[in-house]
Amino acid sequence: MKNFSNRLLQWFEENGRKDLPWQKEKSPYRIWVSEIMLQQTQVKTVIPFFNRFFKRFKSVHDLADAPLDEVLHYWSGLGYYARARNLHRTAKIISDELEGEFPTSQEELAALPGIGRSTAGAILAISSGKKATILDGNVKRVLSRIIGFTEWPGITVNEKKLWDYAEQLTPDQRVADYTQAIMDLGATLCTRSKPKCNECPFLQNCKAYELGIVEKCPGRKPKKTIPTKEVTMILAISSGRFLLEKRDKKGLWGGLWTLPQCDADDLKIKLEDLLLTGQEFETLPVHRHSFSHYHLDITPVRIKTKKTPALRGEKEDYLWIKPNGQKKVGIPKPTEKLMEKYLC
Numbered sequence: 559m560k561n562f563s564n565r566l567l568q569w570f571e572e573n574g575r576k577d578l579p580w581q582k583e584k585s586p587y588r589i590w591v592s593e594i595m596l597q598q599t600q601v602k603t604v605i606p607f608f609n610r611f612f613k614r615f616k617s618v619h620d621l622a623d624a625p626l627d628e629v630l631h632y633w634s635g636l637g638y639y640a641r642a643r644n645l646h647r648t649a650k651i652i653s654d655e656l657e658g659e660f661p662t663s664q665e666e667l668a669a670l671p672g673i674g675r676s677t678a679g680a681i682l683a684i685s686s687g688k689k690a691t692i693l694d695g696n697v698k699r700v701l702s703r704i705i706g707f708t709e710w711p712g713i714t715v716n717e718k719k720l721w722d723y724a725e726q727l728t729p730d731q732r733v734a735d736y737t738q739a740i741m742d743l744g745a746t747l748c749t750r751s752k753p754k755c756n757e758c759p760f761l762q763n764c765k766a767y768e769l770g771i772v773e774k775c776p777g778r779k780p781k782k783t784i785p786t787k788e789v790t791m792i793l794a795i796s797s798g799r800f801l802l803e804k805r806d807k808k809g810l811w812g813g814l815w816t817l818p819q820c821d822a823d824d825l826k827i828k829l830e831d832l833l834l835t836g837q838e839f840e841t842l843p844v845h846r847h848s849f850s851h852y853h854l855d856i857t858p859v860r861i862k863t864k865k866t867p868a869l870r871g872e873k874e875d876y877l878w879i880k881p882n883g884q885k886k887v888g889i890p891k892p893t894e895k896l897m898e899k900y901l902c
């Protein structure tokens with residue numbers, strides 16, 4: 559489309575977001591952290607997390623030197639914890655191996671843990687103004703609608719088509735503003751549901767609008783029924799404190815602290831491991847936590863114990879904690895919710 563970038567930039571002048579916390583000082587470090595936080599998460603949710611994070615981790619070296627537990631603590635509540643683990647790994651690479659300097663090419667950036675091609679483009683374009691293209695979820699939606707593309711972009715051939723188009727549209731000048739502008743258009747105007755087409759600078763050129771297929775662009779992932787998994791979690795409570803165990807580094811909630819958990823059939827063995835046998839316990843109503851790819855039905859089992867039992871095994875893998883966030887460790891939402899709900 560002719561003049562796409564000029565029209566978008568014109569729209570951005572009047573309507574774009576220019577006061578977001580990460581726009582104040584556009585260093586690669588700040589843009590990188592903001593981009594990772596913004597994956598799957600809305601701006602208004604990210605802002606308080608971003609501010610808190612930057613109070614503590616002012617530089618990539620601060621982040622690299624911090625224990626993973628503390629990084630996960632500052633991430634607690636944002637979800638998708640692999641993002642935080644990768645953030646920490648990448649900070650270590652940049653701090654220890656690259657003398658604190660971020661790579662200056664999209665390919666090198668995209669080779670770092672947790673940074674994909676689009677995020678690499680955004681870091682480069684916004685922090686340095688260097689020409690680089692992005693194609694995040696918002697941009698995929700905008701471009702798909704403009705060309706009336708009803709296929710699902712999750713398939714390589716479809717994604718390539720959108721990348722090619724995104725590259726054609728990226729201008730040589732004002733790349734930082736352009737990148738912010740196309741993200742803003744997707745986030746504020748060409749939204750997933752109820753887009754404000756009447757305010758859109760591309761209304762006259764939008765194929766999806768012309769054909770009345772806006773809601774169908776881009777195509778959705780073919781639906782699968784989401785499976786349900788079940789787990790038992792032990793709420794061992796002693797003087798207002800809960801027993802937590804540290805998860806393995808890999809897998810769900812890797813490196814985070816959760817209520818001790820097991821399959822329902824293994825409850826007896828688990829209680830023996832925790833030296834909690836012989837105590838009365840109460841089975842509480844099932845608590846469902848839904849991920850994008852499955853539901854997790856948690857059966858909480860509450861045990862009130864007067865003494866905090868001496869634990870077997872690696873002591874550093876267990877701790878007794880009050881649910882007030884004073885101890886700086888990463889705790890996933892379901893554990894936090896269950897602790898709050900059953901504190902009394």
Ligand code: SF4
Nearest residue numbers: 703748755758761764
């Ligand atoms: S006209 Fe509507 S659907 Fe098309 S790009 Fe603009 S906001 Fe999106």
